[in-house]
Each structure stands twice: as structure tokens, then as C-alpha cells.
Amino acid sequence: MKNTSASPAPVRTRDPERxxxxxxxxxxxxxxxxxxxxxxxxxxxxxxxxxxRLIYHYFDNKExxxxxxxxxxxxxxxxxxxxxxxxxxxxxxAVKQLTETTFDFFENNTAFLSITRSENLLGGRFxxxxxxxxxxxxxxLDKISDALKRGHAEGVFRAGIDVLQLYVSIVALxxxxxxxxxxxxxxxxxxxxxxxxxxxRRAHVVxxxxxxxxxxxxxx
Amino acid sequence: MKNTSASPAPVRTRDPERxxxxxxxxxxxxxxxxxxxxxxxxxxxxxxxxxxRLIYHYFDNKExxxxxxxxxxxxxxxxxxxxxxxxxxxxxxAVKQLTETTFDFFENNTAFLSITRSENLLGGRFxxxxxxxxxxxxxxLDKISDALKRGHAEGVFRAGIDVLQLYVSIVALxxxxxxxxxxxxxxxxxxxxxxxxxxxRRAHVVxxxxxxxxxxxxxx
DNA sequence: CTCTTAAGTAAATCAAAATTGAATTATTTT
DNA sequence: AAAATAATTCAATTTTGATTTACTTAAGAG
Numbered sequence: 470m471k472n473t474s475a476s477p478a479p480v481r482t483r484d485p486e487r488x489x490x491x492x493x494x495x496x497x498x499x500x501x502x503x504x505x506x507x508x509x510x511x512x513x514x515x516x517x518x519x520x521x522r523l524i525y526h527y528f529d530n531k532e533x534x535x536x537x538x539x540x541x542x543x544x545x546x547x548x549x550x551x552x553x554x555x556x557x558x559x560x561x562x563a564v565k566q567l568t569e570t571t572f573d574f575f576e577n578n579t580a581f582l583s584i585t586r587s588e589n590l591l592g593g594r595f596x597x598x599x600x601x602x603x604x605x606x607x608x609x610l611d612k613i614s615d616a617l618k619r620g621h622a623e624g625v626f627r628a629g630i631d632v633l634q635l636y637v638s639i640v641a642l643x644x645x646x647x648x649x650x651x652x653x654x655x656x657x658x659x660x661x662x663x664x665x666x667x668x669x670r671r672a673h674v675v676x677x678x679x680x681x682x683x684x685x686x687x688x689x
Numbered sequence: 690m691k692n693t694s695a696s697p698a699p700v701r702t703r704d705p706e707r708x709x710x711x712x713x714x715x716x717x718x719x720x721x722x723x724x725x726x727x728x729x730x731x732x733x734x735x736x737x738x739x740x741x742r743l744i745y746h747y748f749d750n751k752e753x754x755x756x757x758x759x760x761x762x763x764x765x766x767x768x769x770x771x772x773x774x775x776x777x778x779x780x781x782x783a784v785k786q787l788t789e790t791t792f793d794f795f796e797n798n799t800a801f802l803s804i805t806r807s808e809n810l811l812g813g814r815f816x817x818x819x820x821x822x823x824x825x826x827x828x829x830l831d832k833i834s835d836a837l838k839r840g841h842a843e844g845v846f847r848a849g850i851d852v853l854q855l856y857v858s859i860v861a862l863x864x865x866x867x868x869x870x871x872x873x874x875x876x877x878x879x880x881x882x883x884x885x886x887x888x889x890r891r892a893h894v895v896x897x898x899x900x901x902x903x904x905x906x907x908x909x
Numbered sequence: 910c911t912c913t914t915a916a917g918t919a920a921a922t923c924a925a926a927a928t929t930g931a932a933t934t935a936t937t938t939t
Numbered sequence: 940a941a942a943a944t945a946a947t948t949c950a951a952t953t954t955t956g957a958t959t960t961a962c963t964t965a966a967g968a969g
Contacts, residue, residue: 703915708917740918742917742918743916
């Protein structure tokens with residue numbers, strides 16, 4: 470027998486872990502799409518298929534939810550980076566591999582770029598509070614550094630390449646056209662986000678990075 | 690004699706042009722700092738030193754104010770680009786000049802990058818409505834294209850360089866570390882926004898672009 | 910100098926969105 | 940199986956922020 474008035478049959482089965490996970494997923498997507506201020510708590514709840522009150526139950530408030538989303542997306546990256554095995558490859562291949570992987574990663578993880586963009590708009594308010602993020606990236610730079618040293622020892626790379634500059638460049642070349650796809654497309658009247666253009670870009674970026682590290686005969 | 694109750698002495702002298710200008714300036718700065726949703730109409734008014742009602746008087750609503758700010762910042766760029774005289778320089782110098790000017794422009798016009806970032810977050814909603822922006826950029830690409838052709842003819846640049854890819858790369862290399870300064874700094878534990886690092890970066894970017902266009906002896 | 914217009918102000922209003930209160934069970938514990 | 944816990948819901952409440960109403964008055968036109 471149904472209740473006379475109050476309870477309209479709560480369908481949702483209880484599962485805190487699942488719920489937390491769904492909220493986090495939804496938050497990630499909403500923050501990525503709309504930025505921090507643009508994302509609405511109720512919309513996140515809806516997209517997570519749960520009641521908005523649960524967001525406060527599990528994450529206290531919008532700010533902490535955002536922080537959790539930010540932390541999660543960085544830990545996803547950490548995993549990818551760890552997978553990358555540069556030591557096994559000859560230096561030239563290693564740099565190529567690194568470039569391609571980075572390029573493809575951004576292409577397939579728009580959310581990372583979007584969240585990052587949002588976080589920079591907020592002045593790094595949250596990421597600066599997460600010391601764990603830095604610790605995970607140092608070893609990655611070391612890997613790249615090794616490849617550069619090997620390349621120089623083998624006489625195929627030039628000397629004195631700054632790893633951080635190089636890596637920032639790889640990221641810049643791989644990310645900017647995604648971050649700025651709308652304004653670039655509007656400015657130059659070309660569809661920057663088309664598959665064709667992106668394929669061209671991939672080749673262009675790989676070549677630029679190769680030229681950046683390769684020894685130039687004339688200089689040698 | 691002072692009024693008994695109503696008017697608490699309106700200090701502001703009347704000057705519609707000045708007021709409009711101040712509002713636009715303030716809007717630019719607030720939208721750049723906080724993004725579209727993050728910027729508050731009352732704060733813009735305060736920062737413009739005027740009453741919030743005037744924003745509606747002159748710009749109708751927040752959206753149109755934002756559109757006006759966007760239009761203004763692009764027209765500022767248009768001017769800079771027009772000033773750049775690449776034809777007068779030998780091709781190698783022209784490309785160097787272009788790179789340095791672009792790099793310096795972004796460094797000194799953080800607002801442009803911020804507004805652009807915000808606009809991309811909005812999915813290009815406003816810029817796609819401004820056909821005038823595209824028209825101004827085409828001739829600029831032509832200029833660069835000319836320099837590349839001259840360079841190839843003189844035997845100092847390689848063949849088949851895609852102008853748009855190259856220019857997007859110059860912008861990417863010059864802008865990304867500014868757009869992402871907070872997240873990059875936090876990730877790598879280095880102050881990406883320090884003067885020292887940016888000077889290093891400038892040299893690095895110029896060199897990368899030179900390597901990208903220069904004929905490589907080994908290939909030739 | 911008067912009249913009209915529009916620049917400017919202060920204080921609502923209205924709606925959206927974040928956050929919270931209070932009640933209702935499902936599930937676990939004892 | 941009763942009691943305790945905490946997952947979940949619905950419906951406020953409170954906050955914030957965009958927009959508007961109503962009024963005042965400076966400045967220019969005749």
C-alpha cells in the first residue's frame with residue numbers, strides 16, 4: 470500500500486561511493502564546460518542523477534567540489550605520464566613519442582584543458598593549495614631530461630636545451646589551438662577544430678619540436 | 690543651502706563620452722580578471738567610478754557590455770598589427786621581428802589573453818557574431834606569407850611552410866605560459882611569471898621559430 | 910531665461926543559485 | 940528485531956547579482 474501523502478517513492482538505491490563518483494564526474498564535466506562561475510550546483514546534481522543536497526553532504530560546498538574535480542583530473546594525468554616509457558626508445562624517437570602522446574592527450578581530454586583554463590582564470594586559487602600536484606611532475610621532467618642528454622651524447626641533439634622551456638613549448642603547441650579554437654577560427658575564418666586541420670597541426674608540431682632539438686649541421 | 694532630505698549632492702559632472710569610456714575600460718579589466726560570469730555589474734560600475742544604472746543607460750545589459758569590450762580589445766590589436774612593417778626587412782629579420790612583437794604584445798596586454806580565454810569558455814558566442822574581426826586579420830597573414838616567400842626565393846627558408854600553422858605556433862608559444870601561468874607554476878614548482886623566466890622564454894621562442902622556417906642544410 | 914533632454918543617483922525589485930532544515934527510510938550494527 | 944547511522948529527498952531560506960523604477964538636476968537649444 471502506498472503512503473497517503475508524504476513519500477513519493479525514493480527510487481535511488483543507497484550507495485555512497487557510486488554517488489560520490491557520479492557527482493565528481495558530473496562536476497568535472499560541468500566545470501569544464503562552463504567554468505567555475507558558469508557551472509550551477511543544481512545542474513551538476515541533475516547531470517549526476519542525484520539530489521543537489523547530496524553535493525553538500527559529500528563535498529561541503531561548491532568550492533570544495535571544484536577542488537576535488539581539479540585534484541582528480543590531475544591525478545588522471547599523472548597516470549598517463551607514468552605509462553610513458555621514454556627510456557626504451559632512441560632519443561629521437563623518445564622526443565617524437567612524447568610530442569605525439571602529449572598532443573593526442575589534449576585532443577582527447579578537452580576537460581583537462583578546460584579545467585586548467587578555468588583554474589588560471591581563478592588565479593590558481595585552488596591548485597596552489599595542492600602540493601601533491603607538483604611532486605608528481607618533477608620525475609616526468611627528469612625522464613625528458615634524460616632523453617635529451619642521451620641525444621646529445623649520441624651527437625643527434627644540440628647542447629644546452631632547457632627541459633622546462635621545451636616541455637612548455639610542446640604543451641603550448643599542442644594545447645593553444647584547442648584552448649583558443651573559437652577565437653582563432655573566428656579571427657582567421659578557418660575551422661581550426663576540424664579533423665583535417667588538426668591532423669595537419671599534429672605533423673607541424675612534431676616537426677617543430679624535432680627541429681628544436683636536432684643538431685643543425687650549419688651550427689655544429 | 691543643502692536639500693532637506695532627498696539628494697545627497699551628486700558630485701559627478703556630466704560627460705557622456707568620458708563615462709562611456711570609463712565604463713568600457715572598467716568592463717575590460719573586470720571581464721579580463723574574472724571572466725564573463727565572474728565579473729559583476731556593480732563592481733564594474735564601482736571600478737568605473739559611476740553608478741551601476743549608467744551601464745544600462747549606455748550599454749543596455751551585461752551581454753552587450755561584454756560584446757563591446759571584446760570588440761574594443763580586438764580593434765586595439767588591429768592597430769598594432771597594421772603598424773608592423775615586415776616588407777621593409779630581410780625575411781629572417783621579418784620573422785624575428787614578428788615573433789618578438791607578438792611575444793611582447795601578449796606580455797604587455799594580459800587583458801587580451803584573458804578576454805580571449807573567457808570568450809573561448811563561452812564557446813565563441815560573441816566573437817562569432819563579429820564578422821569585422823575576421824576581415825582585419827586576413828591581410829596580416831598575407832604579409833607574413835610574403836616574407837616566407839621572399840625567404841624561400843632567397844634560399845634561406847624552406848619550402849611549403851603553412852602560414853596559418855606557423856602563426857598559430859608563434860601565438861601558442863608566446864601565449865600559453867601566460868594563459869597557464871598559475872597551473873604551470875604549481876605543476877613544476879617554478880615561478881613561470883618571473884621576469885627572468887620570461888626573458889629566457891622569449892629567446893627560446895624566437896629560436897624555435899627561426900629553426901622552424903630556416904632551411905636545414907642536411908635536408909636541402 | 911525657460912524648457913527639454915538626457916545624465917546621473919538611490920533604492921527597489923526580481924530571479925537565479927547557493928546553501929540549509931527537517932523529515933524519511935535503507936542499511937548496518939548490536 | 941530494535942537502535943543507530945547515514946543516505947536521500949523535498950521544500951525552504953538566504954545570498955547574490957542583474958535589471959528596473961522613480962526621481963533629481965545639469966547642460967544645451969531656442
